[in-house]
Amino acid sequence: MPRSKEQFEAMRNATREKIHSAAMRLFVRQGFGSTNVQNIADAAGISIGLLYRHYKTKDQLFHELVAYAVEGLKRHSTRFESDQSPKKVIAQFVDEVYTDLIDGEELANLLILLNQSLLAGAAADSEPYDEILRVNARLLDSTAQLIRKGQQLGEFHPGDAREMAVYFFASIQGLAEMKVLLKSSFTMPSPSILTAFLFKERE
Structure with a gap:
């Protein structure tokens, strides 16, 4: 059974929350300059490709x-x-x-x-x-x-x-x-x- 629009939106929001939480922790502890997108993707437990779907940079x-x-x-x-x-x-x-x-x-x-x-x-x-x-x-x-x-x-x-x-x-x-x-x-x-x-x- 295909997912509804609401289910997709809920999944998208959950992924963004994971990214936000991981990025905040890393930016605070390592600093912005020492944190790269791969670090953020790894900490969020997602692929780097999925992270780039949400944020270009x-x-x-x-x-x-x-x-x-x-x-x-x-x-x-x-x-x-x-x-x-x-x-x-x-x-x-x-x-x-x-x-x-x-x-x-x-x-x-x-x-x-x-x-x-x-x-x-x-x-x-x-x-x-x-x-x-x-x-x-x-x-x-x-x-x-x-x-x-x-x-x-x-x-x-x-x-x-x-x-x-x-x-x-x-x-x-x-x-x-x-x-x-x-x-x-x-x-x-x-x-x-x-x-x-x-x-x-x-x-």
Whole structure:
């Protein structure tokens, strides 16, 4: 019995997910320059011919992964710009980060991949590089605004909201890099540790 269009699409998506996962791991651990398409195909458990049916070049695959990461940053910015309680928004975000870094590698790999793209783009002055800078700036701005709102409500500690936003994301980025470097010996701090500098204790 021939496969349906939906079955073919499901198979295609499953193959792309395998490629994405394998490529992210290799780009993060070996670097973009030291990873070739054969490495990616082998790690994904597929033939190099099948990989080329999905991606013509390694660069195309890398840029798609970066675009995926950028979309994630945009979603977080939109969430931080909502009318919800600042403490609730930050607490939910930190819980998600905690779970992602405890249970898997995708978040850590995506954050490191974004950094690699920024470093490469800085030299090339590319359009993707400019977009990542714009999205990062929006995320920092929306986080700083959220922190100011939390301070006005008396839920957050006083301080420079912009500096606190930078510190917040620098902590998450650093934890992502430590997870990749330390592997099984990595210990993820609890959500309460990540928000201690920000949330006031209930009086």
